[in-house]
Amino acid sequence: MIILLDVGNSRVKLGWQHPSMGREPTVHAISLQPLDALTGALTKWLDRLPMQPTAAMGVNVAGNVVAQAIGTALASVGCKIQWILPSAAALDVQNGYTPPTQLGADRWAALLGLAGHFPGAHAPLILATFGTATTIDTLSPDNIFQGGLILPGPALMRQSLAQGTANLPLADSASNDYPKHTLQAIASGVVAAQAGAVLRQCQIARKHFGADPILCVSGGGWLEVEVEVRRMMPDLNPVFLINPVLDGVARLANQPG
Numbered sequence: 001m002i003i004l005l006d007v008g009n010s011r012v013k014l015g016w017q018h019p020s021m022g023r024e025p026t027v028h029a030i031s032l033q034p035l036d037a038l039t040g041a042l043t044k045w046l047d048r049l050p051m052q053p054t055a056a057m058g059v060n061v062a063g064n065v066v067a068q069a070i071g072t073a074l075a076s077v078g079c080k081i082q083w084i085l086p087s088a089a090a091l092d093v094q095n096g097y098t099p100p101t102q103l104g105a106d107r108w109a110a111l112l113g114l115a116g117h118f119p120g121a122h123a124p125l126i127l128a129t130f131g132t133a134t135t136i137d138t139l140s141p142d143n144i145f146q147g148g149l150i151l152p153g154p155a156l157m158r159q160s161l162a163q164g165t166a167n168l169p170l171a172d173s174a175s176n177d178y179p180k181h182t183l184q185a186i187a188s189g190v191v192a193a194q195a196g197a198v199l200r201q202c203q204i205a206r207k208h209f210g211a212d213p214i215l216c217v218s219g220g221g222w223l224e225v226e227v228e229v230r231r232m233m234p235d236l237n238p239v240f241l242i243n244p245v246l247d248g249v250a251r252l253a254n255q256p257g
């Protein structure tokens with residue numbers, strides 16, 4: 001059994017796979033706050049596994065302290081972790097970032113996972129992930145990563161307004177075409193910014209490749225922006241991917257050697 005990890009800015013997403021049992025049907029998540037509780041929570045999850053893990057593979061964008069805590073928990077069950085780093089190419093995907101090693105490991109794994117969902121010939125692919133940060137990345141029909149956007153995620157946009165201004169609250173409201181109070185104005189502005197960024201990349205891909213892109217989406221913030229994205233792009237039917245990062249990690253774990 002191989003443990004799969006996606007260590008993000010706020011949570012660790014965990015899964016496993018086994019040659020005879022396939023992939024875990026659900027993904028478990030552990031908060032990184034408080035950090036001193038991480039090792040215990042991860043150890044409890046490991047204790048509930050159907051069998052002893054033999055290896056672990058994952059990506060980490062949360063820093064060395066978190067990596068060390070996870071390594072300690074895995075070592076307690078005799079399991080070593082291999083952290084994936086971005087490269088110029090892997091599997092069937094080429095990394096067009098400059099330089100390739102500057103691409104976030106989570107984005108790289110997500111692109112590998114994305115490509116695995118569309119084997120063979122395909123339209124240009126756009127992956128919009130709405131987490132702590134929102135990333136919107138484009139994969140060409142020949143599986144070359146073209147680049148992408150990074151912007152604050154929906155929750156982080158709201159928090160920045162509440163923390164960086166004197167009179168604006170932490171908004172929790174529905175979007176509206178013509179907001180008539182502050183909570184609506186903030187909520188509408190946030191989803192408009194998120195959906196507008198997605199629309200921008202879809203239009204650029206359509207013009208560059210001469211074909212409509214396939215829009216794939218992921219992350220907990222998708223539910224917040226879904227209505228606005230669908231309204232602004234009614235011709236696209238977004239494909240929701242539960243965790244493309246773990247999909248990419250699993251593809252790499254399945255490679256010989």
